[in-house]
Amino acid sequence: METTFDEAVPETTNHISPDCIGMIYGDIGPTRFKCSVLAPVEKSEFIQVNHDTCGMVLGRVDTIERKTDLSIEKAHLLAKGEHVEIEEMVSASIVIVGYRDERNLLQVPRTPFKAGEEVEKASENLIRKVIGLKEDRKTGAYIGMLRGHDVQIYLDINGLIQKHVSILAKTGGGKSYMAGVVLEELLKHNVTTVVIDPHGEYSSLAQRAKSVQLGEKFHVVPNSYESKLAVFTPDTKLNPNAKSLKFTLANLQPRDILALTKSGSVRTHLTSLREALDIIRTSRKDYDVDDILRVLEAQDDQSNFSLMNELEYLREVDIFAREGTKIDELVHKGMTTIINMKGTPPDIQELIINRVATALFELRKMEKIPPLMMVTEEAHNFCPQQGKAATSDIFRTIASEGRKFGLGLMIITQRAAKVDKNVLSQCNTQIILKVTNPNDLKTIMASVEGLTAGMADEIQMLPVGVALVTGGNITMPLLVDVRPRETEHGGKSVKILE
Numbered sequence: 001m002e003t004t005f006d007e008a009v010p011e012t013t014n015h016i017s018p019d020c021i022g023m024i025y026g027d028i029g030p031t032r033f034k035c036s037v038l039a040p041v042e043k044s045e046f047i048q049v050n051h052d053t054c055g056m057v058l059g060r061v062d063t064i065e066r067k068t069d070l071s072i073e074k075a076h077l078l079a080k081g082e083h084v085e086i087e088e089m090v091s092a093s094i095v096i097v098g099y100r101d102e103r104n105l106l107q108v109p110r111t112p113f114k115a116g117e118e119v120e121k122a123s124e125n126l127i128r129k130v131i132g133l134k135e136d137r138k139t140g141a142y143i144g145m146l147r148g149h150d151v152q153i154y155l156d157i158n159g160l161i162q163k164h165v166s167i168l169a170k171t172g173g174g175k176s177y178m179a180g181v182v183l184e185e186l187l188k189h190n191v192t193t194v195v196i197d198p199h200g201e202y203s204s205l206a207q208r209a210k211s212v213q214l215g216e217k218f219h220v221v222p223n224s225y226e227s228k229l230a231v232f233t234p235d236t237k238l239n240p241n242a243k244s245l246k247f248t249l250a251n252l253q254p255r256d257i258l259a260l261t262k263s264g265s266v267r268t269h270l271t272s273l274r275e276a277l278d279i280i281r282t283s284r285k286d287y288d289v290d291d292i293l294r295v296l297e298a299q300d301d302q303s304n305f306s307l308m309n310e311l312e313y314l315r316e317v318d319i320f321a322r323e324g325t326k327i328d329e330l331v332h333k334g335m336t337t338i339i340n341m342k343g344t345p346p347d348i349q350e351l352i353i354n355r356v357a358t359a360l361f362e363l364r365k366m367e368k369i370p371p372l373m374m375v376t377e378e379a380h381n382f383c384p385q386q387g388k389a390a391t392s393d394i395f396r397t398i399a400s401e402g403r404k405f406g407l408g409l410m411i412i413t414q415r416a417a418k419v420d421k422n423v424l425s426q427c428n429t430q431i432i433l434k435v436t437n438p439n440d441l442k443t444i445m446a447s448v449e450g451l452t453a454g455m456a457d458e459i460q461m462l463p464v465g466v467a468l469v470t471g472g473n474i475t476m477p478l479l480v481d482v483r484p485r486e487t488e489h490g491g492k493s494v495k496i497l498e
């Protein structure tokens with residue numbers, strides 16, 4: 001019983017232009033009207049229509065519906081197998097975005113459009129001009145194409161570094177894939193980047209994609225960034241291809257060392273540990289867990305056994321050494337450093353990230369390292385809204401002060417509601433993929449400017465591979481078909497492990 005669009009075209013419209021998708025009808029306002037739909041068009045697509053004084057104006061399909069005369073009675077007859085004539089027409093509600101006036105300011109018409117005016121699919125030029133999209137390959141990160149249009153979308157890379165960015169979506173929504181796309185662009189543009197990678201998903205940026213789906217449409221060819229990547233890990237047994245990441249114990253207080261042990265029981269062991277450290281410090285500046293154990297053993301005191309057990313755990317975690325990794329080994333101008341923490345316990349991850357992030361911030365302040373982007377997966381663990389992580393303070397500091405010093409933050413999380421609002425609200429560019437959790441949606445609606453209630457519905461139904469992007473140089477929320485990856489996506493293996 002489907003009526004095709006061709007059948008729906010009235011005979012009298014033979015003269016319409018090939019780009020015409022419909023005609024303005026009914027009651028018409030200056031920024032809103034209805035359009036009879038004569039050619040395929042989807043919700044959220046951009047259209048253009050002539051206005052008698054403003055010229056070509058850009059609009060957007062807000063809602064779309066098929067109006068039919070099939071009543072409940074007729075539907076019953078249809079169910080009984082009787083022949084029923086159905087008349088149906090598709091109607092779209094159009095909301096005007098605006099036009100650029102002679103001073104290039106965004107304006108909306110102040111008088112209604114004319115009935116019967118042709119509505120066309122928007123031209124690439126008009127979309128770019130009105131929305132203010134620049135196709136700047138030099139300073140832009142190409143993330144995909146405007147959904148329904150042949151318009152490439154670029155995020156301004158300077159804006160990302162100076163004003164932070166968030167990638168929000170439920171598990172399996174495509175966050176890591178999207179982050180991989182952005183990282184490929186940062187690599188391509190020689191942006192210094194540090195990736196906090198709790199699952200070891202991003203080392204695959206070194207691997208050329210075996211196949212690129214829809215590569216031609218998106219203008220994407222396989223690539224490898226191996227020569228610009230450095231991978232560090234606290235656990236070289238589990239991640240043998242990465243360089244070892246080590247920290248010195250010397251600048252940890254006894255209390256902090258004990259907090260990292262398995263039981264975390266600070267009180268019982270504090271005095272013994274303090275005494276042991278005092279002994280070591282008389283003879284050396286740098287020490288590791290073995291050195292402490294040796295002193296405790298030499299004391300031959302039974303009451304030290306349980307402390308020694310606790311320290312054994314830290315020794316097994318194997319992140320402390322007499323000499324730690326230097327930050328100038330870790331960060332190189334124009335390169336991406338991945339901190340692969342696969343297999344590292346959560347409390348140790350926090351310690352590592354706290355050390356690294358604090359060092360990045362302090363050294364950036366003194367301009368001892370180049371401006372850089374810090375990308376954080378599972379951000380809800382490192383800057384939680386409730387409770388406190390060892391990394392809570394430094395994330396807040398970077399979120400609020402990083403921009404002054406050229407230290408950008410990219411927050412990736414499946415639980416927007418569980419990320420510190422003080423951090424999330426500092427993210428100026430948002431990349432939102434499918435989100436269904438009501439609390440996360442509420443957080444997103446509250447923290448992202450320019451989202452309408454209709455967009456909340458849209459976010460819940462986004463297919464994987466489509467992002468709602470807003471902020472930064474993107475002046476209004478846009479649906480973007482995320483471009484395919486140039487490198488292998490490393491997220492799949494994580495799924496299997498989970």
Ligand SMILES: Nc1ncnc2c1ncn2[C@@H]1O[C@H](COP(=O)(O)OP(=O)(O)O)[C@@H](O)[C@H]1O
Pocket residue numbers: 169170171172173174175176177178464465466482483484489491492
């Ligand atoms: N833009 C995309 N194009 C094609 N496949 C995608 C895209 N985004 C995600 N996927 C696929 O969806 C799955 C989940 O994506 P992933 O980024 O790992 O999710 P998340 O990190 O949000 O849990 C992956 O197997 C990935 O291959």
Ligand SMILES: [Mg+2]
Pocket residue numbers: 175176177491
């Ligand atoms: Mg992921």
